[in-house]
Amino acid sequence: MKTNRILVAPLDWGLGHATRCMPVIQLLLKNGHEVHVASGGGALRLLQLEFPQLKSFTLPSYGARYGRHLPFMATIFLQMPKFLWAIHREHRAIKKIAKENPYDLIISDNRYGCRVPHVKSVFICHQLHIIMPKGWGWLQAVVNYFNHKWILKFDRCWVPDDPFVNLSGKLSFPALPNSRWVGVLSRFVKARPVGKEFQLAIVLSGPEPQRTVFEKKIIHQLTGLNIKSILVRGKLDEGGANNVSENLKVVDGLLASGLQDIIGKSEWVLCRPGYSSVMDMARLNKKVVLVPTPGQTEQEYIGSMLMQKGVALCQRQKDFDLEVALREIKHCTGFVGPFGETNLLAEAIEEALG
DSSP, rough: OOEEEEEEEEEOSSSSHHHHHHHHHHHHHTTEEEEEEEEHHHHHHHHHOTTTTTTTOOOOOOOOOOOOOSSSSHHHTTTTHHHEEEEEEEEEEEHHHHHHSOOOOOOOOEEOOOOOOTTTEEEEOOOOOOOOTTTOOGGGHHHHHHHHHHHSSSSEEEEEOOOOTTGGGGGOOOOOTEEOOOOOOOOOOOOOOOOSEEEEEEOOOOTTTTHHHHHHHHHHHHHHHHOEEEEEEETOOOOOEEEEEEEEEEEEEHHHHHHHHHTTTTTEEOOOOOOOHHHHHHHHHHHHEEEETTTTTHHHHHHHHHHHTTTTOOOOGOOOHHHHHHHHGGGGGOOSOOOSSHHHHHHHHHHEEE
């Protein structure tokens, strides 16, 4: 098999884009290819920690800011001029990197500027159809026109889902002319069941200030409950662990193996319904309580969809009641069945390099 040089470049809004690129990187390495990574912020640091042997590059950050009051998508829309400039800068950076390191394939996870002429390109995206918040529906057609236009500039769009599983719901339907399914992409591996050390694992990442707002709310409610819990804060810049109380342990950022171990030892999981988190929970067949980041329409849709199917429990952050959640989660099925055990990704890679 020919050894190809491949660049993997995930977006650095949180860690989710980087985590779902991990199984892609692992399969490429397993097949003997040379892999480089490019990103920024916590996403790049995470990839450097998980794959210290790989050559890495820093890309310009989009510098997204999140407010307390405006809906998430409205805040993002108002920052569009800044994002368009970031896409331009990232495109220039990728051209320079590719000139110095000729690639056979560039895989971009939601970075619209990560493609260069005469190099095969793939765009990873589950949100082919963006949902605008209430009151902003008049913009939906325009936003999706440009979303599709940019995606179609790539040779292929890999949708991290399986049509028979459909974790992404209407976000990925209908398909685009250049899209294909690559299956559920999780950083975790299927493991044997283990004994339960915790009743609840809280995996809390996502944008500030809402991450910290929600963390304080959870800790306050936990003080009145006799629930053995562990809180994973998703902060790579900090380290260590401490016991907040007899029943609550708090740890900062963990690599994939450590996080999987904690989730496996927990009866239930509380997390945001970010799509990468949902794929991780599906992979491990967990029962989950989902609390969307306020105003983030994608998370609100996914959480609501999974609750309607009876798979998970979803609560709004402002109405969050942990005691009620832990009582009602017992009636949910959790994620059942094999997830991420297809050949879809391997076939997509073979096609992209063909």
